[in-house]
Amino acid sequence: MKRLMNLNPDVYARAILGALPFILIIVLYIISSQARLAENPRDKLLPSFNSMASTINTMAVHPSKRTGEYTFWNDTSSSLKRLGMGIGVAAIIGLIFGILNGIIPLARANLSPIITIISLIPPLAVLPVLFIVFGLGELSKVVLIAIGITPFIIRDLQAKVLELPKEQLIKAQTLGASTWLVIVRVVLPQILPRLIESVRLSLGAAWLFLIAAEAIASTDGLGYRIFLVRRYLSMDVILPYVAWITLLAFMTDYFLRLISIKAFPWFHATDK
Amino acid sequence: MALIAVKKLWKEYGNNVVIEQVNITVEQGEFITIVGTSGCGKTTFLRMLLGIEQPTRGELLLNGKPFPEEPGEDRGIVFQRYSVFPHLTVLKNTMLADELGQSRIIGKLFGDKNKQAADKAKELLESVGLTHALNLYPHELSGGMQQRLAIAQALMKNPRILLLDEPFGALDPGIRADMHELILELWKKTGLTIFMITHDLYESFYLGTRLWVFDKLRLDPDNTNAYGANITYDIPVGKADRTTYEDIDQSLEKSRKVLVK
Numbered sequence: 103m104k105r106l107m108n109l110n111p112d113v114y115a116r117a118i119l120g121a122l123p124f125i126l127i128i129v130l131y132i133i134s135s136q137a138r139l140a141e142n143p144r145d146k147l148l149p150s151f152n153s154m155a156s157t158i159n160t161m162a163v164h165p166s167k168r169t170g171e172y173t174f175w176n177d178t179s180s181s182l183k184r185l186g187m188g189i190g191v192a193a194i195i196g197l198i199f200g201i202l203n204g205i206i207p208l209a210r211a212n213l214s215p216i217i218t219i220i221s222l223i224p225p226l227a228v229l230p231v232l233f234i235v236f237g238l239g240e241l242s243k244v245v246l247i248a249i250g251i252t253p254f255i256i257r258d259l260q261a262k263v264l265e266l267p268k269e270q271l272i273k274a275q276t277l278g279a280s281t282w283l284v285i286v287r288v289v290l291p292q293i294l295p296r297l298i299e300s301v302r303l304s305l306g307a308a309w310l311f312l313i314a315a316e317a318i319a320s321t322d323g324l325g326y327r328i329f330l331v332r333r334y335l336s337m338d339v340i341l342p343y344v345a346w347i348t349l350l351a352f353m354t355d356y357f358l359r360l361i362s363i364k365a366f367p368w369f370h371a372t373d374k
Numbered sequence: 375m376a377l378i379a380v381k382k383l384w385k386e387y388g389n390n391v392v393i394e395q396v397n398i399t400v401e402q403g404e405f406i407t408i409v410g411t412s413g414c415g416k417t418t419f420l421r422m423l424l425g426i427e428q429p430t431r432g433e434l435l436l437n438g439k440p441f442p443e444e445p446g447e448d449r450g451i452v453f454q455r456y457s458v459f460p461h462l463t464v465l466k467n468t469m470l471a472d473e474l475g476q477s478r479i480i481g482k483l484f485g486d487k488n489k490q491a492a493d494k495a496k497e498l499l500e501s502v503g504l505t506h507a508l509n510l511y512p513h514e515l516s517g518g519m520q521q522r523l524a525i526a527q528a529l530m531k532n533p534r535i536l537l538l539d540e541p542f543g544a545l546d547p548g549i550r551a552d553m554h555e556l557i558l559e560l561w562k563k564t565g566l567t568i569f570m571i572t573h574d575l576y577e578s579f580y581l582g583t584r585l586w587v588f589d590k591l592r593l594d595p596d597n598t599n600a601y602g603a604n605i606t607y608d609i610p611v612g613k614a615d616r617t618t619y620e621d622i623d624q625s626l627e628k629s630r631k632v633l634v635k
Contacts, residue, residue, distance in 0.1 A: 270456055272426060273459075273528075276446065276533070277447070279474045292459075368512075371511070371514075
């Protein structure tokens with residue numbers, strides 16, 4: 103018998119082992135849900151999959167009687183728009199300052215301390231300030247996401263630029279590159295795949311800030327909906343919404359990785 | 375006038391003396407191999423030629439003027455590793471020198487100019503034997519091929535001085551012999567001035583026209599940094615005989631025992 107640490111599962115075993123916890127959770131949920139519903143058919147805490155499906159069906163397929171909109175898709179697109187804009191702004195600012203700080207010592211000396219301090223401010227603590235300054239509209243939500251993840255992206259990219267072998271930067275200079283040309287031909291192309299990595303790592307935080315902002319002040323969005331229906335104990339809305347958010351987060355991460363592999367094959371080959 | 379003149383050169387980091395009192399001149403077209411124990415300032419000396427370190431005292435002159443304090447186009451470099459750009463193919467890596475030189479804003483060439491640069495790069499790549507690998511990325515190349523690429527890349531700029539920092543240190547012996555032929559051939563063809571650091575004493579005798587040994591003449595075993603290194607042997611390689619080889623080997627061994635514990 104081999105040691106436990108030397109037992110490697112084959113493809114099938116790995117698939118089964120990986121699926122097991124999911125199946126377990128679903129089975130456990132179904133059993134508990136049925137037990138509660140058998141006792142009280144109007145129980146709201148653990149709704150059956152059927153009732154969840156019909157609720158989401160109503161929200162996604164039938165337009166709302168009050169507004170004429172498809173609530174589910176409307177919430178989704180509002181949230182994704184905010185998330186996309188927040189992350190987009192953060193990525194652009196992060197890229198610019200990350201590269202600047204990484205490659206230009208004067209910029210680093212000038213900006214690194216202030217960025218470190220800003221990154222330590224809990225973004226949710228300044229949310230009231232954002233509401234006061236930018237109002238309760240879209241802007242404050244986008245700004246919250248941007249403020250929340252930009253310092254991380256800047257610091258991450260700055261570190262990644264500093265990790266580029268010095269030899270490369272020296273070589274580029276012996277080939278006649280100015281600071282600007284070193285940035286556009288050597289640093290930027292090598293930092294782009296790392297930017298994607300950095301964005302993938304900050305997706306979780308971005309969702310957190312989005313849902314927090316929507317919960318506090320909004321009239322639509324996935325986070326808004328969850329916190330709205332909480333008052334009515336509508337688990338048949340909350341649970342599918344949480345699952346949907348999780349799926350969206352997973353797919354965003356997956357597609358970013360796919361884009362990176364397609365666009366920067368050299369990065370993923372040397373990565374391993 | 376000598377291409378490079380070194381006068382009473384010192385390099386210190388605080389109390390740590392790396393190089394002391396070096397006086398030497400180098401003419402255009404010399405091929406200088408540099409050996410020495412680790413910590414004897416050969417890399418520091420090369421970094422000063424490159425422009426990324428400055429002398430603490432004394433003079434380091436290029437054509438009678440102080441060395442520029444940053445890397446420049448007249449001095450090409452090949453490091454032991456990381457000399458090539460991982461995000462560019464072999465051809466693009468080589469073309470980069472022309473792209474950087476001719477397009478100062480976006481660093482890319484188009485149309486005729488692009489084709490000219492590509493043709494020039496292909497010609498160079500042929501001379502280093504990489505014609506079959508034009509569209510490969512560096513991670514798809516062996517160590518020896520990467521170093522060939524690094525050399526072609528540096529030569530694209532027609533530098534007057536080529537600095538080689540243990541360029542073949544990580545290569546297998548067979549491949550190293552091929553690289554020796556390649557570098558000798560390129561040197562004869564271009565008339566470059568080459569400085570090459572190596573750990574391999576045999577290599578330093580075989581290649582080049584002139585051998586320098588960096589070593590510490592005075593050595594305090596309790597404080598090895600108290601005295602700096604100097605060039606203890608400066609010999610035309612053709613004249614070197616067996617006794618000299620053994621002398622150098624022994625003297626290096628003595629320092630190594632004290633310095634590398």
